[in-house]
Amino acid sequence: MDVLGVKVSVTNPQEALRTIAHWIETRQKTYVCIAPVSTIVDCQSDAEYLQIINGAGMTTPDGMPLVWLGKLKGIKSLERTYGPDLMVALCGLSQGKGYRHYFYGGTTKTNELLLTKLKERFPQLIIAGAYAPPFLSMRDREEEHVLAAINQAQPDILWVGLGSPKQDYWMANHRDKLDVPVMIGIGAAFDFIAGTKPQAPVWMRTSGLEWFFRFCCEPKRLWKRYLVGNPKFLYLLCREALSNKRKVSCS
DSSP: OEETTEEOOOOOHHHHHHHHHHHHHTTOOEEEEEEOHHHHHHHTTOHHHHHHHHTSSEEEEOSHHHHHHHHHTTOTTOOOOOHHHHHHHHHHHHHHHTOEEEEEESOHHHHHHHHHHHHHHOTTOEEEEEEOOOOOOTTOOOOHHHHHHHHHHOOSEEEEESOTTHHHHHHHHHGGGOOOSEEEEOTTHHHHHHTSSOOOOHHHHHTTOHHHHHHHHSHHHHHIIIIIHHHHHHHHHHHHHHHHHHHHHHO
16 A cells, blocks of 8 residues: 555554564565654655665555555555554464563663563563663664674564664665564553553543644653654645546546
């Protein structure tokens, strides 16, 4: 599905699980981007980022507006594929398949809590390792010894929790140096599952109001993403619709 030039995968949680499992079994090397509305907006002013997102093996619809847009286009199978839920579902699936997980991102404290909670919920989950990196700028390359440690751990899934767009740049920039079938940029899922940040209640996540909950929790950090980005997204959609209407009228 094309959304302002961004290729959003027509998928749902069940289909995403099947696709990722297939990539692992066939030892393909790819990455998954979890795309909320802010990702679509960021791509409009960053050609390199647009290329990275469109180069992903899968770009999941992580925001309800993207799901609603798909429904308007007649795509009935499209469902919100929410990062934290995808992590939990993949960890559950992995217990029976023996998939190995590596967690890159977050803080040492967050990762300790995250791994404890995942092991409590999924006792047979294989955790190959975890690493909380120091601050990196958007295009910084990871140190070779860190990449070597990840490869030595032999993960099947590498969870990258740096936040967007940084995690998407990181996956694209390091894919060729990592022997990992699937990397998944998971954003705030580390914090949500670890319990270090509050997660919006289900009714807000399914009604398109999660953005308001997150803004109220972190207004200084997220005001621009939501109070500027959301209106910009609507404006760009309306502009594109009017442009397409004029083209039809002139043809």
